[in-house]
Amino acid sequence: MVDVFSDIDRDTALKGNPSGYAITELAAENERIITLTADLSNVLAEFRKAFPERYIELGIAETNSVSLASGLASCGFLPYIFSMAPFGVLKTAEQLRTDADYNHLPVRLVGRLSGLAMGYFGTSHYAVEDIAIARTMANTTVVAPADPNGVLALMRATADLEGPVYIRIAEATHSVYDAVPEFSHGQWLRLREGTDITLAAHGMGVGLAVGAAKVLADEHGISADVYDAAYLKPFDEAAIVDSASRTGAVLTIEDHLEIGGLGSIVAETVGRHKLTVDLRQVALPDKDLEVGVPAELYEYYGLTVNGVVAKALDLVKE
Amino acid sequence: MVDVTLERGRPVTDVELVRRADWIRLRTVDLIAQAGLGHYSSTFSCAEIVATLYYHVLRLRPGEPDWPDRDRFLLGKGHVATGLWPVLADLGYYPADWLKQFGKVGSPLNDHPNMRLARGIDFSSGSLGHNLSVGTGMALAARLSGRDYRTFVLTGDGELQEGQVWEAAMAAGHYQLGNLVAIVDANGFSGSGPTSQAMNIEPLAERFTAFGWLVHEIPGHDVRALRKVFGELLPGTGSTQPVCVIARTRKGHGVDMMEKQPQAWHLGLLSPEQQADVVAEITARMELAAGSPQ
Numbered sequence: 183m184v185d186v187f188s189d190i191d192r193d194t195a196l197k198g199n200p201s202g203y204a205i206t207e208l209a210a211e212n213e214r215i216i217t218l219t220a221d222l223s224n225v226l227a228e229f230r231k232a233f234p235e236r237y238i239e240l241g242i243a244e245t246n247s248v249s250l251a252s253g254l255a256s257c258g259f260l261p262y263i264f265s266m267a268p269f270g271v272l273k274t275a276e277q278l279r280t281d282a283d284y285n286h287l288p289v290r291l292v293g294r295l296s297g298l299a300m301g302y303f304g305t306s307h308y309a310v311e312d313i314a315i316a317r318t319m320a321n322t323t324v325v326a327p328a329d330p331n332g333v334l335a336l337m338r339a340t341a342d343l344e345g346p347v348y349i350r351i352a353e354a355t356h357s358v359y360d361a362v363p364e365f366s367h368g369q370w371l372r373l374r375e376g377t378d379i380t381l382a383a384h385g386m387g388v389g390l391a392v393g394a395a396k397v398l399a400d401e402h403g404i405s406a407d408v409y410d411a412a413y414l415k416p417f418d419e420a421a422i423v424d425s426a427s428r429t430g431a432v433l434t435i436e437d438h439l440e441i442g443g444l445g446s447i448v449a450e451t452v453g454r455h456k457l458t459v460d461l462r463q464v465a466l467p468d469k470d471l472e473v474g475v476p477a478e479l480y481e482y483y484g485l486t487v488n489g490v491v492a493k494a495l496d497l498v499k500e
Numbered sequence: 501m502v503d504v505t506l507e508r509g510r511p512v513t514d515v516e517l518v519r520r521a522d523w524i525r526l527r528t529v530d531l532i533a534q535a536g537l538g539h540y541s542s543t544f545s546c547a548e549i550v551a552t553l554y555y556h557v558l559r560l561r562p563g564e565p566d567w568p569d570r571d572r573f574l575l576g577k578g579h580v581a582t583g584l585w586p587v588l589a590d591l592g593y594y595p596a597d598w599l600k601q602f603g604k605v606g607s608p609l610n611d612h613p614n615m616r617l618a619r620g621i622d623f624s625s626g627s628l629g630h631n632l633s634v635g636t637g638m639a640l641a642a643r644l645s646g647r648d649y650r651t652f653v654l655t656g657d658g659e660l661q662e663g664q665v666w667e668a669a670m671a672a673g674h675y676q677l678g679n680l681v682a683i684v685d686a687n688g689f690s691g692s693g694p695t696s697q698a699m700n701i702e703p704l705a706e707r708f709t710a711f712g713w714l715v716h717e718i719p720g721h722d723v724r725a726l727r728k729v730f731g732e733l734l735p736g737t738g739s740t741q742p743v744c745v746i747a748r749t750r751k752g753h754g755v756d757m758m759e760k761q762p763q764a765w766h767l768g769l770l771s772p773e774q775q776a777d778v779v780a781e782i783t784a785r786m787e788l789a790a791g792s793p794q
Contacts, residue, residue: 216644238640238675246633246667253637256615256623258568259644261637277664280627281634285615 195228200330201292201351202226204337205262209233212341214260218251220244222264225294248274251289252281260288260341266300267293267309267350275315282346283319289346292337296326297386297437298466298483299353301476310466312350314442317415321345323367324415326352326436328388331359336412339365352437354476356389358410368416376405379498380425380432381490384411384444387435387464394490402491404498411444422451431460431497435490437480440465462497464490506560506591508571509731515789517723520555521547522786525754527586527599529778532769535582535603538611541752541765543583545687545720546654549747552726553652554587557733562592565619571649574635577656577685578612578625585609585618593620629662631655632682636672639680639742650733652681658690660701666711669742673712676740681733682713684744685720687751689762708744720747755781 195203202225209215209229217226218238230237240247244265251261263270270293271278282289293309300307316324323343327333333351340347363371370382374395381391388410395406407425411417411434426432432452434445445463452459464484472482480486484493524547532538553573554560561567575581582602589596594608601607608617612626623634635653642649659665672680684704688695696702705715718725729745751766752758755778758765770778 235644240667240671241674243667243671245664246636246671249630249633249664250637250640250668250671253623253634254641254644255637256634257638257641257645259641276627277630277633280624281630285624 196330196334199225200333201264201294201337201349202228204334205229205292206232207334208337208341209236212260214258216254216259216261217264218247218261219264220247220269222266222294225264244269244274245277248277248289248291249281252277252285252287255282255287255289256285260290262290262292264292264294266307267296267312268300268307271309271312271316271348278316278322278346279319283321286321286345288344290340290349291346292349292351294351294353296350296352298476298479301474301479304473305471308471310437310439310471311442312348313414313438313444314446316348317442319346322415323347323413324350325412326350326384326414327412328352328358328385328410329355331362332388332410332412335359335363335365339367350385352385354386354480356386356393358388358392365412368413368418370413370418370421371410372408372421373410374406374408376407376429378405378429378431379494380407380409380429381435381494382409382411382422382432382444382448383435384414386437386485390485390487390490391435393487394494397487397491398494402495404494406494414444414447417447419451422448423455423457426452426457426459430458433462433464433490433494433497435464435485437485438465439468441468460497460500462493464493504561504563506558506562508557508559510556512556514723514727515792517548517551517555517727519786519789520551521723522754522782522789524551524583524587525782526779528583529770529775531582531585531599531602533775535611537767537769538582539579539767540755540770541758541762542577542656542687543580544753544755544758545749545751546577546580546685547583547754548721548723548726549654549683549685550583550587552723552730554591556727557730558652559649560591562588562620565593569647569649572622572635572638572651574623574631574651574653575613575625576628576631576653576659581609581611581613584613588618588620591620594618628656628659629664632665632668635680635682636668636677639672639677640675642679643677648679650679650681652683654683654685656690657684657686657688657701657704658695658698660684660704661690661699669708669711669713672742676712677742678740680742682708682742682744684746685749686746687749687762689751689766691766693763704746708746712741713744714741715744715746717746717748720749721753754785
């Protein structure tokens with residue numbers, strides 16, 4: 183593998199800007215890869231240094247970026263659009279659907295700053311409906327990595343897919359993987375085996391689930407079955423059915439609205455399989471959201487280890 | 501057949517192009533009658549443009565629709581695909597039999613073009629305002645891959661009210677894409693009335709010029725003017741400016757009753773009696789053209 187960060191410590195680059203690191207690594211192996219940004223060039227500083235001719239800046243014009251990328255993809259290129267998640271997915275939903283998804287084109291959207299990551303800026307900058315929108319697109323793959331090694335794993339795993347891919351990048355992650363994990367398409371990774379409750383999470387929620395599982399075991403004697411639900415489309419139906427059948431209780435954790443995200447995926451699945459399961463969500467409510475610095479917002483909405491533990495205890499006690 | 505290339509600038513007379521445009525109108529009338537509903541007047545306003553591009557300007561390989569070096573043509577105003585289907589069949593992209601399925605469930609040929617279903621369609625369209633962005637991507641792809649194909653995007657004038665068009669126009673000007681050509685079918689009407697009465701889009705030439713484009717404004721039913729303006733695009737001009745051809749056209753052109761009531765025939769279905777009159781009007785003109793000097 184080409185070391186494109188010869189003058190930068192790999193771990194530092196990966197931790198600070200995992201998607202920027204990953205795309206530079208991938209591009210060294212695949213010359214079809216082109217990157218585009220709508221005024222987010224800073225996350226591609228290393229890429230631009232390594233491959234200046236393969237970078238296209240499009241200014242603050244997300245809709246044009248997605249349609250233009252679809253034109254590039256139809257001519258054999260593999261375009262990765264780096265955008266702020268709220269604008270990259272919500273503003274361009276129709277372009278993603280009509281130009282990329284309906285035409286089965288390999289457009290990749292890397293959505294930085296998803297969820298409440300830009301909380302301080304106001305609700306205009308929230309991306310909390312993005313999974314609900316993206317997963318209704320028939321030919322699009324939706325992934326939400328748990329940490330920097332997860333980003334690297336999932337960007338590698340989805341690079342050769344024929345259709346569009348939405349890669350939802352969480353910023354406030356806890357380290358989950360010591361090394362780059364191996365994902366199979368559409369399958370979740372089981373991070374801990376348990377029998378009392380299922381904890382399923384994506385993105386920043388995975389670190390919380392892992393932390394909560396330890397507390398539940400150490401302090402409450404509760405054994406949790408923990409999954410990194412990184413694939414939201416396609417999702418791991420077998421894992422949900424298997425785990426929910428064993429535990430009878432599923433708690434989903436995500437920095438997304440309680441409508442349309444992982445919680446909905448699990449509810450739809452257990453319903454289809456006629457499983458009798460208690461469901462709870464750590465997610466954002468279906469109402470006007472508060473504004474604040476992300477760490478305080480996470481506390482407010484229970485997106486913390488303690489918040490997950492509290493909901494898990496409620497669920498198991500019932 | 502696979503390796504037969506239709507080269508740019510291939511010989512055709514003005515009379516042949518005029519007759520070809522009317523042939524497109526006649527075939528459009530047939531297909532709409534078969535489907536039960538369709539866009540007449542918008543298709544008629546760009547018939548000479550489509551005829552000139554497909555029978556004179558574009559470099560094509562109908563036996564190999566995905567040939568990487570073909571010139572691209574995007575139908576931004578996707579609702580006039582009915583006029584394109586007989587052209588692509590005539591050039592050999594698919595059997596003429598396909599036209600018999602037009603408008604039926606499961607047909608690859610629909611009211612708007614789908615690149616996954618119909619051979620010869622370089623990109624799907626239907627949602628107005630997207631294709632100039634897509635074409636800008638194709639023009640950038642040509643530059644990145646060192647290919648000399650050109651990308652042509654036909655837009656309606658109402659379509660220019662979409663903000664995304666101007667995002668694309670800005671990008672094409674910024675990247676100096678001399679291999680990109682936008683053709684505006686400026687027929688002056690959109691779905692519900694005169695275009696600039698709904699939202700003024702003029703002055704178009706000044707607007708595209710301000711975005712860094714080289715603008716030509718021509719009478720859009722004049723095949724000689726169309727040949728001339730597209731002839732100037734052939735390689736060797738050295739231009740690094742994207743080109744905008746504003747074709748001033750008439751909605752419903754070529755059928756008297758539609759020219760008088762362009763809006764009524766934006767979407768509709770001729771009665772059998774009306775259809776007979778329309779066919780007689782176009783056929784008589786084609787016969788007259790056949791007898792005129794080349």
